[in-house]
Amino acid sequence: MASATPALSEPRLHAGWDTHGYPGRLIVIEGGDRSGRSTQVRLLAKWLERRNLDVVLTDWSTSPHISKAIHKAKAENALRPITYSLFYAADFADRVAQVIVPALQRGEVVLADRYMYTAFARDCARGADPQWVRRLYSFAPRPDLVIYLRVPPEVTSQRAPSSAVKAIDRYEIGLDLGLSTDPEESFQLYQQRVFEEFERLAQEFGMIVVDGVSDVEQIQRLVRDRVAELVSQ
Amino acid sequence: MVVASWPLHHLRPNEPAAWQPHPWPGTLICVDGVDGSGRATQLDLLHVWLQVEGYGVIRSQWNSSKLVSKTIADARRQNTLTPLTYSILHATDLAERIESEIVPGLKSGYVVLADRYIFTALARDIARGVERAWIHNLYDFAVRPDLAVYLRIDPEVSMGRIMGIGGEASVEEANESAAVRGALESFRQFQERVVGEYERLVEPFDLMPLDAQLPIRVQQRRLREAVGGALLARERGICGG
Numbered sequence: 338m339a340s341a342t343p344a345l346s347e348p349r350l351h352a353g354w355d356t357h358g359y360p361g362r363l364i365v366i367e368g369g370d371r372s373g374r375s376t377q378v379r380l381l382a383k384w385l386e387r388r389n390l391d392v393v394l395t396d397w398s399t400s401p402h403i404s405k406a407i408h409k410a411k412a413e414n415a416l417r418p419i420t421y422s423l424f425y426a427a428d429f430a431d432r433v434a435q436v437i438v439p440a441l442q443r444g445e446v447v448l449a450d451r452y453m454y455t456a457f458a459r460d461c462a463r464g465a466d467p468q469w470v471r472r473l474y475s476f477a478p479r480p481d482l483v484i485y486l487r488v489p490p491e492v493t494s495q496r497a498p499s500s501a502v503k504a505i506d507r508y509e510i511g512l513d514l515g516l517s518t519d520p521e522e523s524f525q526l527y528q529q530r531v532f533e534e535f536e537r538l539a540q541e542f543g544m545i546v547v548d549g550v551s552d553v554e555q556i557q558r559l560v561r562d563r564v565a566e567l568v569s570q
Numbered sequence: 571m572v573v574a575s576w577p578l579h580h581l582r583p584n585e586p587a588a589w590q591p592h593p594w595p596g597t598l599i600c601v602d603g604v605d606g607s608g609r610a611t612q613l614d615l616l617h618v619w620l621q622v623e624g625y626g627v628i629r630s631q632w633n634s635s636k637l638v639s640k641t642i643a644d645a646r647r648q649n650t651l652t653p654l655t656y657s658i659l660h661a662t663d664l665a666e667r668i669e670s671e672i673v674p675g676l677k678s679g680y681v682v683l684a685d686r687y688i689f690t691a692l693a694r695d696i697a698r699g700v701e702r703a704w705i706h707n708l709y710d711f712a713v714r715p716d717l718a719v720y721l722r723i724d725p726e727v728s729m730g731r732i733m734g735i736g737g738e739a740s741v742e743e744a745n746e747s748a749a750v751r752g753a754l755e756s757f758r759q760f761q762e763r764v765v766g767e768y769e770r771l772v773e774p775f776d777l778m779p780l781d782a783q784l785p786i787r788v789q790q791r792r793l794r795e796a797v798g799g800a801l802l803a804r805e806r807g808i809c810g811g
Contacts, residue, residue, distance in 0.1 A: 402641050403641055403645075403655075409637070415636070415670075417670065418669075419669055420638075420662055420669055423665050424637075426662075427655055427662055430655040431651065434651075434652040464576055465575075465576060466576065469707060472708075473658075473707065473708060475704060
């Protein structure tokens with residue numbers, strides 16, 4: 338009977354991972370907290386619209402039912418690591434089915450403010466087995482372009498004054514990992530871990546690395562150059 | 571400070587022996603089976619017996635977590651989720667119960683009675699078309715139970731029980747309109763697929779099949795024998811299978 342069960346397939350998320358095959362384009366902007374990601378996404382969306390392209394934006398953790406439950410759970414400090422990981426995967430699966438795949442089928446440009454790489458970085462920073470989390474997300478369409486805004490953890494800390502650190506939720510500071518009970522120290526240690534994960538991911542998935550420390554306009558020009566190649570094809 | 575790594579349990583469908591027994595003093599007993607197989611009845615009787623025998627008992631019910639179950643119920647009413655999203659949400663529900671209820675209970679030496687466990691998720695979700703290898707990976711975080719009981723029942727009989735009618739003759743009576751017949755037929759086909767998937771899990775996961783069409787007291791006697799064996803094994807420090 339055991340032989341009737343197929344072996345665990347290798348994760349499909351590697352360099353040879355299948356392209357999505359839809360007429361649309363999937364563009365992902367990744368980067369840690371305070372990397373200027375959302376600003377770049379907004380500017381890029383405006384630019385794409387000026388070029389008369391149909392743009393669909395999708396942001397991390399925004400599916401109607403599930404994201405509300407996640408925010409509620411976070412507010413109650415009730416999320417443990419595996420639950421945290423799966424909750425975000427459920428949110429992502431819902432957006433893939435309801436937003437991302439339908440738009441790609443219609444031939445539109447999907448602009449994703451964070452994608453599964455954020456989950457890989459955050460979950461692995463919390464101890465998740467990298468293979469497990471990659472297999473979990475193996476249903477995701479492969480992006481046509483992933484731009485990673487690299488901001489070193491020191492700069493992230495400078496961009497987050499201590500008053501701001503106290504205001505953000507304990508998961509973004511990484512307090513749930515127990516690295517430190519001091520919010521600022523925890524924030525630094527957590528950002529360091531997430532940064533290291535992103536550095537590995539950038540190589541593994543062939544992301545376009547953009548220096549997120551330079552000025553907004555300059556970053557946007559670099560981003561547009563890359564996107565222009567893709568959408569003019 | 572080292573962050574614990576997970577999932578730790580190494581659930582591997584082709585190598586069931588690689589699924590690590592848990593290291594805690596408590597005992598995890600799960601009862602799976604389709605709706606109408608009499609799970610709740612058997613668990614209620616078992617619960618009382620264990621208490622009389624002096625064990626601390628914790629019940630953990632499928633889809634009952636504080637954080638997730640309401641989301642699942644809301645989404646079900648609106649009928650908007652794909653089988654894949656459902657699958658992950660049910661896993662999230664179990665993860666929350668494992669992390670906040672089951673593992674703490676096992677650490678404190680309780681007997682944890684689970685009304686449905688990963689086997690129900692595997693059977694249902696695979697029957698809904700979710701990829702087998704993918705869902706086996708998904709549930710890799712699950713703690714290995716000390717005893718997993720599968721209430722085996724003819725799909726026709728379980729359907730009769732769900733609809734509050736007794737047996738095939740009454741199911742025929744319910745087949746009045748074409749619409750009812752159609753819905754009933756697709757439900758029947760689904761139940762049969764689910765039962766087929768449960769059966770495929772029996773051997774690799776060492777499920778104990780229990781004939782759910784036997785008299786309730788006979789089933790309960792067999793269940794208590796198996797549970798007694800699992801408790802004894804645990805008390806002697808022999809870990810699982």
